[in-house]
Amino acid sequence: MSDCLFCAIASGDIPAAVVHRDERAVAFRDIDPKAPVHVLVIPVEHHANAADLAAADPALAGHLLAVAGAVAAAEGVSESGYRMVSNTGPQAGQSVPHVHVHVLGGRDLSWPPG
Ligand code: 5GP
Numbered sequence: 001m002s003d004c005l006f007c008a009i010a011s012g013d014i015p016a017a018v019v020h021r022d023e024r025a026v027a028f029r030d031i032d033p034k035a036p037v038h039v040l041v042i043p044v045e046h047h048a049n050a051a052d053l054a055a056a057d058p059a060l061a062g063h064l065l066a067v068a069g070a071v072a073a074a075e076g077v078s079e080s081g082y083r084m085v086s087n088t089g090p091q092a093g094q095s096v097p098h099v100h101v102h103v104l105g106g107r108d109l110s111w112p113p114g
């Protein structure tokens with residue numbers, strides 16, 4: 001999708017600190033981290049949000065969660081714990097309309113999030 005920031009990161013047109021890349025998904029460090037570990041996992045293909053992705057391609061939605069888990073393991077937070085978050089829409093604070101799973105860890109994470 002033209003004019004989509006995360007499509008541009010997925011294609012490599014905009015640089016990012018990539019920690020995982022495969023044919024279907026890319027994981028990269030959030031530019032404004034909210035925790036010591038803060039990685040975003042996105043599909044290469046453009047989908048607006050997690051529900052749209054799951055409806056269009058359930059296997060790809062599952063792959064994103066598997067990549068998020070692998071990232072958490074690689075970042076060393078599998079045992080201490082981590083959070084996966086996918087914001088949808090304005091009241092949830094979704095600022096980039098290309099589905100992304102936040103992987104947050106490395107500190108105590110309050111619940112509910114502010
Ligand atoms: P949202 O607010 O949509 O749930 O999450 C979007 C996230 O993307 C935010 O945490 C924000 O810091 C991150 N972000 C926005 N622009 C960039 C960018 O150009 N590069 C990277 N690596 N992260 C970005």
Ligand code: ZN
Nearest residue numbers: 004007046098
């Ligand atoms: Zn996109």
